[in-house]
Amino acid sequence: MRGLLQWLNKHGYEAHLLAFFLMTLPPALLYYSARQGLDELTWGLLGVVILGNLITLWVK
Amino acid sequence: MNFTLALTPIVLILILMVGLRWSAARAGAAGYLAALGVGIIFFGAGRELLAYAHVKALLLALDVLLVIWAAFLHYRVADEAGAIRTIGGALPHLTTDMGMQALIIGWVFASFLQGVGGFGVPVAVIAPLLVSLGFEPLAAVVIPSIGHGWAVTFGSLGSSFQALQAATGLTATQLAPPSATFLGLSGLLVGWMVAHAATGWSAVRRLALPVLILGIVMGAAQYLVAVMGLWNIAAFAGGLAGLVVGFPLARRIRGVKQNNGVLKIRALLVALTGYALLVVVILGVQLLPAVKDFLGQVVIQLDFSEVKTSLGFTTPAGASRRIVVFSHTGTLLLYASGLAYLVYRQAGLYASGSVKRILDGTVRRVLSSSVSIASMVTMAVIMEHAGMTDTLARGLASGVGYLFPVMAPWIGAMGAFMTGSNTNSNVVFGALQLHTAEFLGYSAAIILAGHTAGAALASVMAPTKVVVGASTAGMAGREGEVMRKLSVYTTLLILLTSLLTIGGIWLER
Numbered sequence: 001m002r003g004l005l006q007w008l009n010k011h012g013y014e015a016h017l018l019a020f021f022l023m024t025l026p027p028a029l030l031y032y033s034a035r036q037g038l039d040e041l042t043w044g045l046l047g048v049v050i051l052g053n054l055i056t057l058w059v060k
Numbered sequence: 061m062n063f064t065l066a067l068t069p070i071v072l073i074l075i076l077m078v079g080l081r082w083s084a085a086r087a088g089a090a091g092y093l094a095a096l097g098v099g100i101i102f103f104g105a106g107r108e109l110l111a112y113a114h115v116k117a118l119l120l121a122l123d124v125l126l127v128i129w130a131a132f133l134h135y136r137v138a139d140e141a142g143a144i145r146t147i148g149g150a151l152p153h154l155t156t157d158m159g160m161q162a163l164i165i166g167w168v169f170a171s172f173l174q175g176v177g178g179f180g181v182p183v184a185v186i187a188p189l190l191v192s193l194g195f196e197p198l199a200a201v202v203i204p205s206i207g208h209g210w211a212v213t214f215g216s217l218g219s220s221f222q223a224l225q226a227a228t229g230l231t232a233t234q235l236a237p238p239s240a241t242f243l244g245l246s247g248l249l250v251g252w253m254v255a256h257a258a259t260g261w262s263a264v265r266r267l268a269l270p271v272l273i274l275g276i277v278m279g280a281a282q283y284l285v286a287v288m289g290l291w292n293i294a295a296f297a298g299g300l301a302g303l304v305v306g307f308p309l310a311r312r313i314r315g316v317k318q319n320n321g322v323l324k325i326r327a328l329l330v331a332l333t334g335y336a337l338l339v340v341v342i343l344g345v346q347l348l349p350a351v352k353d354f355l356g357q358v359v360i361q362l363d364f365s366e367v368k369t370s371l372g373f374t375t376p377a378g379a380s381r382r383i384v385v386f387s388h389t390g391t392l393l394l395y396a397s398g399l400a401y402l403v404y405r406q407a408g409l410y411a412s413g414s415v416k417r418i419l420d421g422t423v424r425r426v427l428s429s430s431v432s433i434a435s436m437v438t439m440a441v442i443m444e445h446a447g448m449t450d451t452l453a454r455g456l457a458s459g460v461g462y463l464f465p466v467m468a469p470w471i472g473a474m475g476a477f478m479t480g481s482n483t484n485s486n487v488v489f490g491a492l493q494l495h496t497a498e499f500l501g502y503s504a505a506i507i508l509a510g511h512t513a514g515a516a517l518a519s520v521m522a523p524t525k526v527v528v529g530a531s532t533a534g535m536a537g538r539e540g541e542v543m544r545k546l547s548v549y550t551t552l553l554i555l556l557t558s559l560l561t562i563g564g565i566w567l568e569r
Contacts, residue, residue: 016085016427023434027118031362034111042111049114049438050096056089056431 008058015059022052063455065102066448069094069439070488074474084484085428088435095439099446104370112364112375113445117438119362119380120226124437124483125430126383126390127219127292132426134217134338134397135176136418141404143331144173148189150328154310159267161193162258166203167251168274168306172299174208174215176335182208183520183529191533195258198538201529202257202545205520209553210247211295212482212516213239214282217393218292220482224512226381227440227490230505236286238509240294242560244279246517246553247298251275253549270309278302292389293342296335330407334400341396345387355387373447429481437487444491453495464500465565468493468507469514469557473550476515477522485515503568510561517553521546 008015026045033041069091076087099105105113138144151165170182183204190200213220221239225232251271255263264271282298285291345351360383368374385391401418404410443449460467471493475485489511497507519525521543530539 013424013427016431019089020427020431020434023431023438024118024121027114030111031115034108034115035365039107042107046107046110046114050093053089053092053435056085056435057093059086 005058008055009060012059015055019052019055019059022048022055062102062451065098066443066451066455068098069443069448070452073436073488083428084432084481085435088432088439088484092435092439092442095442095446095448099442099448103373103446103448103451105442105446106367106370108365109367109369109375109445110442112367113441114438115362116364116380116445117434117441119360119383120441120487121434121437123226123381123383123388124219124223124487125433126388127217127222127393128390128429128433128483129422129426130390130393130397131176131217131219133418133422134334134393134400135181136422136425137397137401137404138176138331138334140414140418140421141331141334141407141409143334143404143409144185146324146327146331148185152189152193154307155313157310157313158193158195159255159259159263160270160310160313162190162195162199162203162254162263163251163267163270163274164303164306164310165189165193166258167207167254168278168299168302170204170208171211171215171247171278171295172303174211175293175296175299176217176338180525180528183525184532187529187533197533197535198541198545199257200533201526201535201542202549203254205525205529205542205546206250206257206549206553207254209517209520209550210243210250210279211282211298212519213243213512214286214291214295214298216483217296218294218389220486220512220516221286221291221294222389223483224486224490224508227487228494228504228508229381230494230508232286232289232291234505235508235512236289236291236294237283238506238564239512240279240283240286242509242513242557242564243516244275244283244298245560246513246556247279247282248272248275249553249556253553257545257549267313270313273309274302274306277305290342290346292392293339296338300335330403330409333403334396337399337403338393338396341392341399342389345392352387355391356384358385359383360385367445369445369447371447373450375445433484433487436484440487440491449491450495452492453499456492456496457499461500464496465502465507465510465561466558468497468510468561469554472511472513472515473518473554476519481522482512482515482519485519486512489515502565506561506564506568509564510557513557513560514554517557518550521550 026048030045072094073087073091076082173182186204187200255267278298281301282294285297286294362380366377475489476482493511494504497504526539526542
């Protein structure tokens with residue numbers, strides 16, 4: 001875990017790029033999953049967006 | 061209790077950015093997580109509601125980010141070709157009067173740069189230029205900082221104004237007239253402030269007439285272009301009109317004759333071609349119906365069902381914002397960037413590897429802003445769908461009541477100061493201002509005009525911008541001095557905006 005956080009701090013650009021994709025790619029699928037009532041997929045995709053924001057939180 | 065909870069994400073961003081000096085991207089992510097947590101636990105936001113809020117947020121963010129990305133790409137295309145240096149270098153040839161130099165470079169040229177670039181570019185480009193002309197470093201940072209503020213909302217090729225429309229659902233036809241009026245009138249005061257920051261009260265008195273002429277010309281040009289529907293080039297048009305009028309005006313106030321080298325007219329004309337192409341592309345698409353129809357065939361728009369929180373707050377069913385892919389402002393900027401690149405390359409202005417440097421520079425510069433916008437837009441949309449914005453608006457309406465028109469520009473200003481941008485302030489507070497105005501029965505367009513004007517004028521004081529300006533003028537570590545000087549000017553400008561908002565509301569009634 002500590003290694004991951006150190007990597008995020010050292011590679012701010014790459015971390016932001018990854019976070020941006022994690023924040024913006026899932027919503028396209030979310031539309032489909034919400035309309036189809038796919039609970040697990042919806043929560044999973046929301047989890048990916050949350051992960052993107054958590055990564056951003058650690059980039060100093 | 062609910063009001064305090066709904067306020068949590070916003071207060072959190074404020075504390076993290078101002079108190080702990082976090083970046084907008086980090087604070088935005090924290091605000092998003094707080095909004096999500098509060099929305100789910102205390103406001104009863106469920107799975108479907110959150111899913112739709114995220115999808116709507118993506119569309120809204122795309123709408124704004126397309127403009128931001130393409131605007132900065134266009135700037136990089138011109139900068140890599142040396143066009144910005146050429147235009148900036150031509151200006152000191154006009155006059156050696158320091159007050160007039162401050163007006164032409166720190167106000168008119170700064171507004172032009174804000175119109176086409178933004179993102180701190182005016183201060184970063186102009187502060188070192190003024191230092192090289194003999195200005196004190198503090199004045200060299202303060203002058204362009206104040207000078208470009210009035211052009212921020214319609215600057216960066218309209219990205220902040222685009223965000224205001226996207227966040228509130230109001231149209232450019234409703235928002236442009238009051239916004240351009242407030243900003244134009246503030247711009248006039250900005251001119252006198254720039255003269256004051258340059259050489260004190262003597263310059264204010266001596267240059268009263270040039271300030272009046274330039275202020276009226278730039279404000280009127282921005283207003284006319286914005287209300288004609290060409291809001292994405294309104295600040296650019298204002299700055300350009302200022303340059304056109306400023307050239308002969310500066311020659312009348314030449315100061316002491318000095319040897320400033322040779323002005324290369326051909327190089328200047330080539331440099332300006334990139335911007336002429338931008339105008340041609342935008343006007344061409346707006347004014348030729350056949351072109352507009354042809355490019356308007358591919359549209360992204362989604363339908364959303366009604367969603368409800370467990371507490372009963374309802375967001376009605378409806379279609380999302382329309383993104384017309386090939387005639388979107390961002391796409392038009394891409395066409396203009398491509399054409400400008402070809403012209404500059406034909407003129408032999410690029411060294412090898414320029415394409416890589418342009419693209420690399422663009423991505424690196426806008427990536428952090430893109431992450432913060434993605435987080436903050438999603439936070440704002442979740443708050444709106446969970447009923448948090450509604451709760452805040454009701455609380456604000458009952459708390460400040462009839463004082464709300466006075467407060468609206470200060471809320472916008474606070475948003476811009478804490479998030480570092482007019483765009484972010486519009487995204488975070490746009491819907492809140494809209495709902496509060498509706499509850500109190502005030503004209504939403506005027507309140508939002510006061511909001512965005514306050515945000516634009518205060519955005520120049522955002523710590524991120526001040527740090528950039530101070531570092532380019534050799535004042536790194538002395539940011540506090542810049543902030544203190546700017547705070548006096550900015551407070552007066554926001555006070556003026558409050559008065560204009562009250563005046564606008566009074567006239568509406």
